[in-house]
Amino acid sequence: MQLNFDRRVADSLPQSWVDRAPAAMRPYLRLARYDRPVGFWLLGLPxxxxxxxxxxxxxxxxxxxxYAILFAIGAIAMRGAGCTYNDIVDRDLDAQVGRTADRPLPAGSVSLKQAWIFLLAQCGVGLIVLVQLPLLAIGVGLGSLVLVAAYPFMKRITWWPQAWLGLTFNWGIPVAYTAAAGTFDLAALALYAGAVFWTLGYDTIYAHQDAEDDALVGVKSTARLFGENSQYWVAGFYGVNAILVALAIWFSQATPFVVLPFTLYTAHLFNQVRKLDITDGAQCLALFKSNRTSGLLLVLTFIVGAVA
Known part of the structure; x- marks a missing residue:
């Protein structure tokens, strides 16, 4: 089959190193979303x-x-693998949505066989990272495969695919916690549950970019479910997140010094709610990307708790 030349994807960075990479590599780099690095952060930060x-x-x-370096490498490999798998499953739907029509598979710049080979190569890197961890953490990590495998189909069967994404994208919390602590306790459970609500909020914002196209092709999302009430729902999700993260801090008996970075983290979330305009796709994308800062503020909160 004759493949088409590399095509830039609508919501990729205006300019990135991907655009300067060898032409033969670019479709694979776009397939793994190297031109949209925020996803690596949102998988690695948990x-x-x-x-x-x-x-x-x-x-x-x-x-x-x-461990932090291992998790960064693993997040890059598995986010790329997850996106590749998602695009394999969604290639026909992506061709019908304006923002995704230029992705490598619907655009024809990568064949289905090539995508599967690339997927397996990325999973191999993830497996190498995983086996460096303690046995319990390896077992927990393998548990994510069910979540990852089912995720692309959630938008077809439920209005809440963002909830499934939250369960999937934040699975690094139990993996990392069990690797470091050798157990999974209430503090870790509260953090994981809180992170699911964080993802529910930011991915609802993200999904508003595609709400009209999704309605045309029958794809379900919380953005479509909540519609004009999305701002209130996102505020609710972020509020529950703040409560659950506060519980995680309480259960861990962290120092009171965590209050300042935790307050900055919470303020950053609700500033997103204040700015949200669901009719402005560019702003929705910018607010979604700002969650890298949210995650870094929460990591800083826990660093203060660890060292103070």
Missing amino acids: CWMGLVLARTGSGLGWVDLY
């Missing part, structure tokens, strides 16, 4: 949250730096 929360009161050591 790992760091779980890792640092597990060290509350005991301090961070060199092994934690090693």
Whole structure:
């Protein structure tokens, strides 16, 4: 089959290193979303949250730096693998949505066979990372495969695919926490549950970019479900997140010094709610991307709890 030349995707960065990469590599880099790096952050940051929360009161050591690097590599590999798998499943739907029609598979710049090979290669990298962890964490990590495999089909069967994404994207919390602490307790559970609501909020914002196209092709989402009431729902999700993260801090018996970074984190979330205009796709994308800052503020909160 003759493949088409590389095509830039609508919501990729205006300019990135992907555009300067060798032409033969670019479709694969776009397939793994290297031109949209915020997803790597949103998958990797929960790992760091779980890792640092597990060290509350005991301090961070060199092994934690090693784990942090492993989780960063794993997040890059598995986010790329997840996006590749998602595009394989959604290739026909993506061709009908304006924002996704230029993705490598619907655009024809990568064949289905090539996409499967690339998917397996990325999973191999993720497996190499996973086996570096303690046995319990390996078992927990393998549990994510069911969530990842089912995710692309959720938008076809439920109005709440963002909830499933929250369960999937934040699975790094139990993996990292069990790797560092050797157990999974109430603090970790509260953080994981809170992170699910965080994802519900930011991915509802993100989904408003596609709400009209999704309605035409029959794709379900919380953006379509909530419609004009989305701002209130996102505020509610972020409010529940703040309560659950506060509980995680309480259960971990962290120092009171965490109050300042935690307050900044919460303020950043509700500033997104204040600015949200669901009719402005560019603004929705910008607010979604700003959750990298939200995640970094929460990691900082737990670092203060670990070292203070």
